[in-house]
């Protein structure tokens with residue numbers, strides 16, 4: 350795997366049609382639900398993202414030790430899946446995965462009757478899942494301000510529990526659209542739930558067999574919006590995106606309207622065109638945390654000041670994304686500071702005409718968020734292979750619209 354690549358674009362003009370990868374969030378829910386249904390499923394357009402390829406392989410594996418690598422959904426969804434299906438497994442992941450908390454999910458599963466031990470530090474993977482003796486408990490209180498993935502994991506197994514499940518969400522509901530995506534996918538496969546106030550109720554039910562085609566990934570689309578915003582001239586079509594999507598990251602269309610990109614929905618996807626951008630904006634990322642890096646890197650490039658809230662969960666993702674962003678925007682003369690508790694301000698400055706080099710912190714989104722800046726000046730991206738987590742063809746797709754890439758081994 351190459352250690353770095355340098356990226357440049359000879360004209361700054363972008364034109365073309367891109368087939369985006371499919372959403373790993375949708376695909377991984379569909380895979381878990383299909384496995385829980387116990388029936389042959391017809392899932393189409395499963396993502397080429399490593400997170401999805403990995404889950405597919407692991408669901409077919411009868412190994413005792415299961416490596417979820419760096420995939421949060423794989424770790425959290427499989428913990429609940431193995432528990433409820435009574436499979437005895439050791440579940441581990443990368444060093445970083447073993448620093449990403451899982452206590453809220455493990456505690457909830459224990460209350461439902463799962464026997465789970467921590468093999469390392471209490472509250473973190475690796476885990477040993479030893480079996481399941483249903484307690485018949487129906488009502489659970491679960492904190493919803495750390496990661497929605499715990500809630501999605503519990504919801505997907507809920508119809509298989511003898512009494513079903515009533516989940517009372519405590520605190521702010523972070524990443525809420527991902528919970529709604531879970532409920533929509535469950536409904537697609539025949540399971541009804543009720544989400545009223547802060548309680549989600551699921552009665553015991555059976556998943557039914559249904560065909561499902563995974564949509565293109567709106568999070569991946571965000572990097573193309575950034576490219577269009579930074580280009581001298583651009584007309585880009587992104588295939589397979591839908592206006593009515595299960596994905597909360599479709600919010601990028603509205604965010605980018607303010608940052609210089611007009612979205613036209615067509616029968617084949619979206620057409621992106623350039624427009625004027627605002628100079629100072631405020632955004633709340635509570636519903637769409639994966640878009641924050643795209644916006645920060647772009648705004649540092651085009652000189653837009655942004656006040657951001659809802660970034661709490663960024664500290665426990667593939668890396669501490671707030672810290673990684675703070676370090677990397679510094680090399681662009683910009684600053685990212687917490688101005689009052691919970692409010693982060695990106696203040697950009699004039700970019701010097703020198704080659705920029707960005708570290709990626711084993712985080713695919715750091716690589717893809719900073720790459721579009723190559724439309725302003727040559728950019729080096731370190732450890733570019735990280736993109737395989739969600740968008741393995743990212744660099745090839747950039748070449749299709751005229752980027753020149755030199756790989757250094």
Ligand SMILES: O=C(O)C1=C[C@@H](OP(=O)(O)O)[C@@H](O)[C@H](O)C1
Pocket residue numbers: 373374375422495496497498501523524527638639662
């Ligand atoms: O459920 C999902 O598919 C995801 C939920 C979000 O995580 P959190 O709920 O931890 O914020 C998101 O950041 C992640 O990329 C995918």
Ligand SMILES: C=C(OP(=O)(O)O)C(=O)O
Pocket residue numbers: 419420421422423639666667714739
């Ligand atoms: C946070 C992410 O993924 P996960 O939590 O599933 O590892 C992501 O893809 O940005």
